[in-house]
Amino acid sequence: MTSHVLSQLRSLEAESIHIIREVVAEMQRPVLLFSGGKDSIVMLHMAAKAFAPARIPFPIMHVDTGLNFQTVLDCRDRWVDRLGIQLVVASVQDAIDRGLVREEPNGSRNRIQTPVLLEAVEKNGFDAAFGGGRRDEEKARAKERVFSFRDDFGQWDPKNQRPEIWSLYNGRVHQGESIRVFPLSNWTELDIWSYIAAEQIDIPDLYLAQEREVVDRDGMLFAVNEFTPLKDGETSEIRSVRYRTVGDANLTAAVESEASTLEAIVEETAAVRITERGATRGDDKVSEAAMEDRKREGYF
Amino acid sequence: MTTTENTTAEALTDGSVDLLRFATAGSVDDGKSTLIGRLLFDSKTIFEDQLDSVEQVSQDRGNDYTDLALLTDGLRAEREQGITIDVAYRYFATPKRKFIIADTPGHIQYTRNMVTGASTADVALILVDARKGVIEQSRRHTFLATLLGVPHIVVCVNKMDLVDYSEEIFENIRKDFTEFASRLRVPDLTFIPISALEGDNVVNRSENTPWYDGPALLSHLERLHVASDRNLMDVRFPVQYVIRPQSHDARDYRGYAGTVASGVMKPGDKVVALPTGLETTIEAIDTADGPVDEAYPPMAVTVRLADEIDISRGDMIARPNNTPAALQNIDAQICWMDSDSSLVPGKKYAIKHTTRWARAMVKDINYRVDVNTLHRDEEATEIKLNEIGRIQLRVTQPLFVDPYQQNPQTGSFILVDESTNKTVAAGMIGGLPHAS
Secondary structure, eight states: OOOOOOOHHHHHHHHHHHHHHHHHHHOSSEEEEOOSSHHHHHHHHHHHHHHTTSOOSSOEEEEEOSOOOHHHHHHHHHHHHHHTOOEEEEEHHHHHHHTSSOOOTTOOOTTTHHHHHHHHHHHHTOSEEEOOOOTTSOTTGGGOOSEEEEOTTOOOOGGGOOOOOTTOOOOOOOTTOEEEEOTTTTOOHHHHHHHHHHHTOOOOGGGSOEEEEEEEETTEEEEOSSSSOOOTTOOOEEEEEEOSSOOOTTTBOBEEOOOOSHHHHHHHHHHOOSOHHHHHBGGGOSOTTHHHHHHHHTOO | OOHHHHHHHHHHHHTOOEEEEEEEEEOTTTTHHHHHHHHHHHTTOSOHHHHHHHHHHHHHTTOSSOOTHHHHOOSHHHHHHTSOOSOEEEEEEOSSEEEEEEEEEOSGGGHHHHHHHHTTOSEEEEEEETTTOSOHHHHHHHHHHHHTTOSEEEEEEEOGGGGTTOHHHHHHHHHHHHHHHTTSOOSEEEEEEOBTTTTBTTTBOOTTOTTOOSOOHHHHHHHOOOGGGSOOSSOBEEOOEEEOOOSGGGTTOOEEEEEOOBSOBOTTOEEEEETTTEEEEEEEEEETTEEOSOBOTTOEEEEEESSOOOOOTTOEEEBTTBOOEEEEEEEEEEEEOOSSOOBOTTOEEEEEETTEEEEEEEEEEEEEEOTTTOOEETTOOOBOTTOEEEEEEEEEEEEEEOOTTTOHHHHEEEEEOTTTOOEEEEEEESSOOOOO
16 A cells, blocks of 8 residues: 655656656647756656657757867767757857857857757747756746747747646647747756756766866856966866856856765755855856846747 | 755655645735745745845845845846736745745736646645734635635734734634635635744744644644545546657557546556547556556556557546546636636637647636625626636537546646637636535
8 A cells, every 4th residue: 555645856757747748749849958957968868758668759959059068068969879869959159150149248158049049949940949947046937937938039028928727738839939848847956966866867077076177266166178278367276176057168167065976966955055056157147137138038 | 064954855865755835825015925935044945145136135225124025026027016927936845845835926916826826736825914814815815725626725824923922813813714714615724823024833833822732834834634635536547648669679569648637547457548438458557667556646657558449649548437527518617817808608719628629619608706705796798807707618529527626637627719829718617616
């Protein structure tokens, strides 16, 4: 006699699988936006579970800013090989060369990846794009729907969202319009790590603590590499650090940590007192409404 | 790092923590945001950089205190107007449970948000200001919670610090509320005297209310037994997607993927597929982690059947001696959610019920309910934004339904405007919930 109660992690997993299947059943041409970060990896892992023993019936798309850590690209390619899925790469560098977008003065390619994403969505005729966004990440995301309607400019209008009642999702769109789908809406950072540890999911080793050569810039620790070389007058040091988020290599900082195993990361995440974006992402510090603005423009 | 935090981490990974979803409703000044802020703060869910940002904005505005409401008001328009527009979802965990809060604004014009938040909630938290007692808004929130079939209602009598923690005031509110609620179907009603601002009876039991012998709010939410709220009797499995691998090693595989809506399914069970009515047995219940001995809600599984019968998305698997009703004429309560249109007899919509889409025409409006007085207006000719009414629909093909109050999964539907594609209504099959 069992109690017939699912643990919270298995409930979240079941909800995400339900969402992923619903999109494949109702939409014409879905795609999964894959950044190589932990959230998109968890999403891809569950997509594989949703259709087993069949293959995932949609491609994944990587918006390649050209500022990737090599281990993130390696991890991406391992996933593509293992699952036998099609990978679409939308290159920001290529878009800069073609004049679609222009490099921003601060070196961040976060904002300019939006037009590249929208162009690739349109060119490939994708009408639904899975994103790894979570509602606990940020205030504007807390009010995001699971099925988030985007007009034919890819824009989000927070005042004109479709009501979402029970788990009856409405993915109906006109030609040119699309839906962004967030299967991880109800997951927190701690859930993601607990799940990665429980399922022993393959992630880039940047997330695990190890001794790395870093430079301290205004309290943020940047690894010394081709993207963030030492500037004149700076000195580097060897510290045990790990990455909490994996964004552009030139802007993502590491945090001091001894957590070199998945279990240790779960422990650390439960105890940590600062948000992952606040800790390590220069690109989110622009203004209080930075995320809301980017989402309105079509960011995911 | 304290022991509590370690325990949460361990509990989350070993799978011993379950999930509780609750909805809160309240207006600007009843202390709802303060209460949520306190739950998040005391469970160490508010991060330092979030708090810094809220403190900074509070200072910039010249507030005397840190406005925790700023944590939940996420959109620029909300901050500018000082109001909450939309449902916001919040998360926190203790070593016993993970909680999802659907934080809904309480103004009458946001009835649709309350309906949205309550649709998935195990518990509705209703705040009553101890100084004001049971007001129109308390009644509206309770009515909506019962309409959506929320099984547990917790009434937080807030601002007890402003009435000297008076037992008499608390008891009077309890009496008023219970009397009103007796007209509705409320399976479980609990009252807790709290002060969200001072923290009385929120996370810890307060010494200021020695006359109160119940638990603090958080322990109540941690212990609340919600497992038996689910319908484990009636097997309902709406087929979501048919899995047929196009690969050499699994060519003969044919599985029906879906989420168990209700009931417990086991291999060997006799089942019937609707609408065909063909009977067979469950051969296996698959997941990516291997076959399972049984499947229950809300598990997402893939069912294999002993016989090859024609089943596609939108069909329903049930037990031969226990099937949902196959109806084309639907009697339902609806909440209208669209600001640009209203429901009038003769209009046609797309309808989504479980995994099935069909078209529906409005045959009749029986009445519109005043959400404050529960008065039924039988002369009503339309149902507008934030209004609730009972209607009759004619659907192009049979839907496999149960009454909403028995089975929310198979008793609910949405209406979608076929020209704008917007979701315009939430529907609950069957009449109004009444005390029996």
